[in-house]
Amino acid sequence: MNKIIIAIDGFSSTGKSTIAKQLAKKLNYIYVDTGAMYRAVAYFALENNLIGEDFFHTEKLIEKLDDINIAFKFNEDLGFAEVYLNGKNIEKAIRTLEVSQYVSPIATISEVRHKLVEQQQLMGKDKGIVMDGRDIGTVVFPDAELKIFMTASAETRAKRRYKELLERGHNLSYDDVLENVTTRDRIDSTREDSPLVKAEDAIEIDNSDLTIDEQLETLLNLANKII
Ligand code: C5P
Numbered sequence: 001m002n003k004i005i006i007a008i009d010g011f012s013s014t015g016k017s018t019i020a021k022q023l024a025k026k027l028n029y030i031y032v033d034t035g036a037m038y039r040a041v042a043y044f045a046l047e048n049n050l051i052g053e054d055f056f057h058t059e060k061l062i063e064k065l066d067d068i069n070i071a072f073k074f075n076e077d078l079g080f081a082e083v084y085l086n087g088k089n090i091e092k093a094i095r096t097l098e099v100s101q102y103v104s105p106i107a108t109i110s111e112v113r114h115k116l117v118e119q120q121q122l123m124g125k126d127k128g129i130v131m132d133g134r135d136i137g138t139v140v141f142p143d144a145e146l147k148i149f150m151t152a153s154a155e156t157r158a159k160r161r162y163k164e165l166l167e168r169g170h171n172l173s174y175d176d177v178l179e180n181v182t183t184r185d186r187i188d189s190t191r192e193d194s195p196l197v198k199a200e201d202a203i204e205i206d207n208s209d210l211t212i213d214e215q216l217e218t219l220l221n222l223a224n225k226i227i
Contacts, residue, residue, distance in 0.1 A: 002227050003029075003128035005143075006219075007136035009196065010027075010150030012184045013157040013205055016132040019150075019215045021080050024130040026220060028211060032072065032123055034133035034140070036083040037116045039094035039172050040070045042103040062111045070119065089141075097165070097172055100180050104187035107134075113193055134188050137199035145226050147202035148219065156208045165180050 008020050021094035024031035041061075045051040045057050048062045072081035073089075082091035087098050093099070106112060113135075124131060128222045131140065136149035141196070152160075165172060188196040198204060204223065 002204070003126070004145035004223070004226055005124055005132040005141045006148070006192040006223060007141050007144040007199075007202075008130065008132040008148045008150060009134055009137050009199070009202065010148075010154075011154075011157065011196065012181045012188070013161040014150040015154050015160060015212075016150050017118070019207075019219060020130045020132040022122060022212070022216050023219050025079065026216070027130070027223060028128075030123070030129045031080060031085070032129060032131045033122065034116065034131060034136065035118055036072075036094060037070050038089075038107045039099050039103050039120070039149060040083055040085045040117070041049055041112055042088060042099050042106045043090055043094050044068050045106060046098065046102060050104070052102045056105065060107060061106075062109065065111060065115050068115075070116075079196050092168075095165075095168065097170065097176060097180060100184070104184045108191040108193065110193045115131050117194075117209060134196040138192045142199070146200050148222075148224055149198040149202040149204045150206060151206045152208040154178065154183065154185070181197070 005087060006023065008016050010016050017035070018100055021031050042051070045061050048064065050057045050064070069086050071084045073084055074081045083094065084090065084226065117140050120131065123129065124141060133140070137144055137149070155178070158174065158181045160175045162177040165177065205218065
């Protein structure tokens with residue numbers, strides 16, 4: 001069977017990772033959540049007091065990039081790979097609203113992007129991979145055999161994210177979540193280095209009114225045509 005690269009890009013909280021994870025499972029492919037890698041860098045910056053409410057030590061963070069070792073380890077019970085920073089499982093710690101607030105400014109730093117993109121390209125060198133993010137089809141794997149661009153209205157996305165965060169036990173307001181989702185989208189789409197744009201050859205899917213099963217079926221059909 002022909003192994004391919006499947007790139008799934010789109011705005012925040014479009015449900016990319018949920019569907020990418022399931023698609024990878026069905027195809028027996030590796031799944032990589034690149035957002036988790038940018039979140040890991042933001043988490044590192046917060047832990048090391050390099051970023052905060054009124055300070056952002058970009059140069060110091062760049063100097064420390066070699067100290068950041070990000071890895072994914074498959075968790076059999078969960079059925080997906082969790083993210084580790086310097087050997088510590090940070091899968092849950094990177095999903096807080098605090099990390100969400102700092103991650104997009106961190107992701108504008110070219111040195112950060114360069115480091116992570118290099119690691120992502122290595123992870124996909126043997127193909128058989130589903131990778132989701134913002135620049136996978138445009139920068140990381142411009143030759144990916146299948147590119148998807150997921151969209152949904154900002155309100156649909158904020159509602160999904162709010163529900164997810166409440167279920168995880170976070171105490172926050174819907175307005176804070178909506179504000180975070182729209183701010184991140186604005187930063188991600190307007191940054192100079194690798195802005196979030198739909199690749200010319202990507203297939204756009206608006207999943208506002210699609211169930212997970214419907215999305216999975218659509219993507220599986222598209223993938224099976226190529227594989
Ligand atoms: O996918 P997720 O929402 O967890 O990503 C968190 C943030 O990481 C995004 O808002 C974006 O700023 C950044 N990101 C990126 N490029 C990627 C993946 C994520 O800039 N490939």
